Amino acid sequence: MFAAENGLSGDPRLQGIYEAIRVVPNFPKPGIMFQDITSLVSNHRVFKDTIDILVDRYKNMGISVVAGVEARGFIFAPAIALEIGAKFIPLRKAGKLPGAVISESYELEYGNDCLEMHVGAVNIGERVLVIDDLVATGGTLSAAIRLLERAGAEVVECACIIGLPEVEGRNRLDGKPVYILVEPRQQNYVVWYITLRSSLVLTFFICCNA
Amino acid sequence: MSALKADDPRIQAIQSSIRVVPDFPKPGIMFQDITTLLLDPKVFRDTIDLFVERYKSKSISVVAGIEARGFIFGPPIALAIGAKFVPLRKPKKLPGEVFRQEYDLEYGSDCLEMHVGALASGERALVVDDLIATGGTLCAAMKLLECAGAEVVECACVIEIPALKVTLFLQFHFPLL
Numbered sequence: 507m508f509a510a511e512n513g514l515s516g517d518p519r520l521q522g523i524y525e526a527i528r529v530v531p532n533f534p535k536p537g538i539m540f541q542d543i544t545s546l547v548s549n550h551r552v553f554k555d556t557i558d559i560l561v562d563r564y565k566n567m568g569i570s571v572v573a574g575v576e577a578r579g580f581i582f583a584p585a586i587a588l589e590i591g592a593k594f595i596p597l598r599k600a601g602k603l604p605g606a607v608i609s610e611s612y613e614l615e616y617g618n619d620c621l622e623m624h625v626g627a628v629n630i631g632e633r634v635l636v637i638d639d640l641v642a643t644g645g646t647l648s649a650a651i652r653l654l655e656r657a658g659a660e661v662v663e664c665a666c667i668i669g670l671p672e673v674e675g676r677n678r679l680d681g682k683p684v685y686i687l688v689e690p691r692q693q694n695y696v697v698w699y700i701t702l703r704s705s706l707v708l709t710f711f712i713c714c715n716a
Numbered sequence: 717m718s719a720l721k722a723d724d725p726r727i728q729a730i731q732s733s734i735r736v737v738p739d740f741p742k743p744g745i746m747f748q749d750i751t752t753l754l755l756d757p758k759v760f761r762d763t764i765d766l767f768v769e770r771y772k773s774k775s776i777s778v779v780a781g782i783e784a785r786g787f788i789f790g791p792p793i794a795l796a797i798g799a800k801f802v803p804l805r806k807p808k809k810l811p812g813e814v815f816r817q818e819y820d821l822e823y824g825s826d827c828l829e830m831h832v833g834a835l836a837s838g839e840r841a842l843v844v845d846d847l848i849a850t851g852g853t854l855c856a857a858m859k860l861l862e863c864a865g866a867e868v869v870e871c872a873c874v875i876e877i878p879a880l881k882v883t884l885f886l887q888f889h890f891p892l893l
Contacts, residue, residue, distance in 0.1 A: 534811070540811045547801040553791075576784055577784045577805075581803065584760070584788045584791065584792055587757070587760070588792055591757050593756070596788070604737035605740070
């Protein structure tokens with residue numbers, strides 16, 4: 507569910523968050539319009555607004571654990587955990603966590619990947635919030651939910667800054683609600699058009715004077 | 717330097733909350749695991765508060781966190797002191813144009829990257845990571861920030877490995893050795 511349709515309609519902070527995201531075309535591979543949140547966390551006011559919105563939503567839900575998905579989930583989740591008085595647990599790629607872990611694999615476009623969580627990180631019945639910067643197919647979040655449920659926790663909700671179109675219209679992922687602040691930032695086509703037109707005019711000018 | 721008083725009760729609680737895992741990631745290494753610190757909301761809060769108390773009046777406008785565990789401590793500090801957060805990442809994770817800095821590992825080398833344009837020349841920066849051992853990663857981080865024209869005020873870590881302190885001193889003060 508999108509924040510603007512669930513209690514935050516017209517909230518100017520959402521527009522600020524949306525505009526703070528940078529789109530990088532063709533990363534990590536051709537055809538992908540990468541939603542870069544580093545420009546968001548580089549803006550203190552917008553970063554604070556992002557955390558404040560999520561803290562306001564979750565502070566009274568009896569959540570005792572905030573799980574962040576490596577690595578960009580680590581940027582947002584601990585600040586939320588600190589504000590709502592919950593523990594923070596990192597969900598990491600294979601081989602990063604020392605000691606006993608449980609693992610959950612999930613599908614990528616090509617091949618598989620794996621998410622791990624410490625044994626004993628959550629207690630049975632604990633209420634958990636899962637955080638990542640972005641949800642696309644939901645594969646990673648699904649793996650996170652499975653890990654936590656295998657350990658006996660109750661996943662209350664997943665929250666992401668950005669939700670891709672595949673998730674639009676799906677309020678739930680594996681039966682769990684997904685809360686999303688903004689849609690993907692569209693490329694600024696006006697800027698591209700002006701840049702292109704200026705290039706054409708300049709080329710014409712140079713040719714005329716050659 | 718361990719800048720904080722060892723008898724501050726918050727320090728003792730932080731120290732006690734860290735779990736040591738032998739032989740990880742390889743035999744002979746006593747791994748300092750901060751995930752147990754993060755499981756205690758009060759201790760995690762105290763850790764951040766101690767850093768914020770130290771840095772809030774130092775006009776720091778950039779907190780740079782080293783992937784991945786520096787991403788856990790850096791942002792809460794940045795938020796509390798009014799600074800921007802800049803992630804320093806392993807190769808090919810950051811989209812767009814980046815600065816690169818290689819550094820030595822025990823065997824081989826690794827690389828840290830930062831976005832071009834992440835900060836402006838003259839900004840005062842704090843580097844954050846969970847642990848300092850030889851200081852190789854932190855040195856790479858400082859070079860990246862200095863490349864972009866920042867002034868690195870300090871590096872802050874939750875844990876230091878005292879046995880490697882001499883190496884760190886040498887690297888900082890005699891970089892040609």
